[in-house]
Amino acid sequence: xxxxxxxxxxxxxxxxxANPPIYNDDTTVMTVFMLVKTREAWLQMHSGERxxxxxxxxxxxxxxxxxxxRLRFFDTEFYSARVTDVWMWDIQDRGAYEExxxxxxDTPFWDRLFDIVEILPGAENAxxxxxxxxxxxx
Numbered sequence: 220x221x222x223x224x225x226x227x228x229x230x231x232x233x234x235x236x237a238n239p240p241i242y243n244d245d246t247t248v249m250t251v252f253m254l255v256k257t258r259e260a261w262l263q264m265h266s267g268e269r270x271x272x273x274x275x276x277x278x279x280x281x282x283x284x285x286x287x288x289r290l291r292f293f294d295t296e297f298y299s300a301r302v303t304d305v306w307m308w309d310i311q312d313r314g315a316y317e318e319x320x321x322x323x324x325d326t327p328f329w330d331r332l333f334d335i336v337e338i339l340p341g342a343e344n345a346x347x348x349x350x351x352x353x354x355x356x357x
Contacts, residue, residue: 287315
């Protein structure tokens with residue numbers, strides 16, 4: 220991610236979010252994987268409508284919490300019938316993540332455009348760090 224440009228990526232949609240603060244991967248406290256499935260309402264929109272939804276509802280949240288929470292999108296519909304996408308949240312501030320989720324629940328993205336199938340929080344290499352030490356993980 221560059222210092223001057225971030226993107227919101229979703230199937231066939233790219234919306235730009237200008238000038239976010241730098242996100243430091245070294246201070247990620249935890250990562251959350253949201254397994255989601257597109258709903259018919261999203262699939263019926265053309266790419267311009269999808270981009271507008273992203274700009275209207277998601278981009279302001281990402282700007283508000285930039286530097287503390289970062290969202291990345293992964294398409295999985297090629298390999299899974301259960302979920303179509305994985306939203307990966309890199310979190311530096313758990314409170315900020317919780318606020319983002321509460322705000323996201325008030326948007327069409329939660330249960331109107333997407334079904335939130337499962338939420339899986341994790342800490343990268345937590346067990347390996349305990350046994351091998353930080354230097355061994357890289």
